[in-house]
Amino acid sequence: MNRKKILTLYLLFTVVLMTVLVGYRIYLFVRETDYEALNAENIERIETTLHNKTSYKFAVIGNIRNSMRIFERRIAPLMSESGTEFMISVGNAVYDGAEGKYRLLYRGLKKLKIPYVLCAGHNEIEDFGAGKFYRHFGPYFFSFHLENSCFIFLDSTGRTSWTWQLRWLEEQLTAARNYPYRFVFLNHSLFSLPGFDPDEPHYVLEEKLSRNLRRLFSRYRVTAVFSAGYPAFHERAEQGVRYIVTGGGGGLLLDRSEPYQFVNVTVGPEQVSFENVAARDRLGTVREKLETLKLYLHSLFYMRLFNSLLVLSIISLVALKLYSLILRQEHLYRDFSIDEEELSKSPLRVAMFTNNYLPFIGGVPLSIDRLYRGLVKAGSKTKIFAPEYAEPWSDPEDGSVVRCPALFNLHLAGFPIANIFSRKIKAAFKTFECDLVHVHHPFWLGKKGMRLAKKRGLPVVLTYHTRLERYTHYLPFPGTAIKNLAAHLLIKRFANHCDAIITPTPSTEEYLRNLGVSALIETIPTGIDMEDYNCWTSQEVRELRSRYAASDEPLLISVSRMAREKNLDFLIDGLAKVKEQIHIPFKCLLVGDGPEKARLEEKAAALGLKEQVFFTGNLPPRDVARCYLAADLFVFASTSETQGMVLIEAMAGGCPVVAVRASGVHDAVRDGHNGLMVTESTGSWAKAVAMLLTDRRRLSALSENSRAFAEDFSEEKIAEKVLRLYRRVVVLGKSKAN
Structure with a gap:
């Protein structure tokens, strides 16, 4: 497997991985039910379940740290066995305050069959998590009551002023004097424990604040104060108050002597008891180390799996891009060991692919047909892959045109949509053994x-024939700006995957460069078959002219597909103004067909x-050439052309041009030399036409200049330019392959 295929497979894998990760994240946020104020919801469940009861059990746990597998497998079963009726977390239930951690906790706690209440801890507010805790669970400090107990929750994280909390706490304790039991819950311990850093703010409260709280607890005879703080269990009594540090309910076990544990509280009519419950099956030394390693890896990878993989994918894509740029430097110069002279002597084999072709009459089919004939005359073998039309048409007998079956006979904008899945295409392409592929869309x-x-x-090689954004009105959905943007992105992406691009005019090349196309671009216009003009005698031309106009009447002509994007309403409105401005009788031929023809006839x-x-x-191309020879002036209004091939064709027949200034037109018309360009105003356009119809000397001069200008566009000359580009592309391709 070569290096390019390996890179392609790795790129595909990276893109698929990113798609899965992003899709999973979208799934979580779209499909997973959001949750708010869970503490209020669960407190209501507790009050309803234990209404008028004076005996019940609840569990107090700390430092779950998103270790849901540990919690589910070791802690939750013990709570169920002991008959626990609700659970209270004294903080650090999440690994940090990221939204993903809150959702992981929520999914795990949903599996409990009992209600739960969470206290805000250091981990809950870390990484901008304070707002998430407030939204998902509720206020940072609050209280609720049962028949014989008062439960008070404090905020020790620093998010709430202690000056305010101490005043509120004293009011709560005063109101709770009539309850036999009063329980207080906060995240930080009120005492520093031996063996731990006494200045660690995540574990213990500041000493002065701790003394003030302990005085209040003693004065109001608080039954027990629970905290998480340290990852170890600790219990002490002071002035009639029991202080309990719950230890670790999850996360890493830094102290081998400490198991995963929680405190089980049994409340009865006469007394309350406390039991520290440790997870069973204490592991041996080796398994303990393996478990610790597993938890470390769990914290490092599983908890941050999404972000880690997403970052890794982005880094991989950037690395692939840089690597591709480095590889590209290897081919900044072509391989001069390739015998270009020998290559130029051998005929090329070219496969062309087009979405429309003869018998459909339009600029693209005619352009392709003329290039095909020019290449054949130059000795190259060419095979055209084109749609199959319902109308009868005689293709060359040598099989150089492969007709692709229509897909369900579907038609769009006047031509069939070929079945690109047909095996016929692949089989014909395989047997042709071409040197390069030329696509036209x-x-x-x-x-x-x-x-x-x-x-x-x-x-x-791509020939960029058509300004696609001017054809987006055929798409059956709204949003012109979005459709135009999509067209530009389609062109840019496709063009940058080509080895070379042929543009019919410099302005089209400028458009592609402005779009961000970096591939090789060469401007080569469409050729003209001069035989179509030379085959008519003067008598035949005069006979045609006499069918439409008297000998002293100017004859105008316009050749165009009768479609919305060709701006023919403008042209007819302009002709009406010409009729108003001059008294010279004139005639105009509108050659072409299309969906707008009947409506335009009614308008005229x-x-x-x-x-x-x-x-x-x-009309057949030869008959159109006869019309050009018979006419005096070519009139044009389209602004959607990349080249305006009919402009050159008209000039070859001696017709100067009056056209709206636009891309394509700008590159074919030399203003004042072979025609006139005007702004998109029917008044300006009609004025220019009227001026030439009344100034026959200037019209004659422009006519002579038009014939001379068109001589450089013969099929043979254009085909030779295309062949030179083909050979250059083949040489560059062989250089890269080496």
């Missing part, structure tokens, strides 16, 4: 051609142009 059959080429390591009649404008429908 960045999607569908164009994409199919690229995939087949990449599998065989062949270079791919409504504007009083029925006698001036003739809709001829589609």
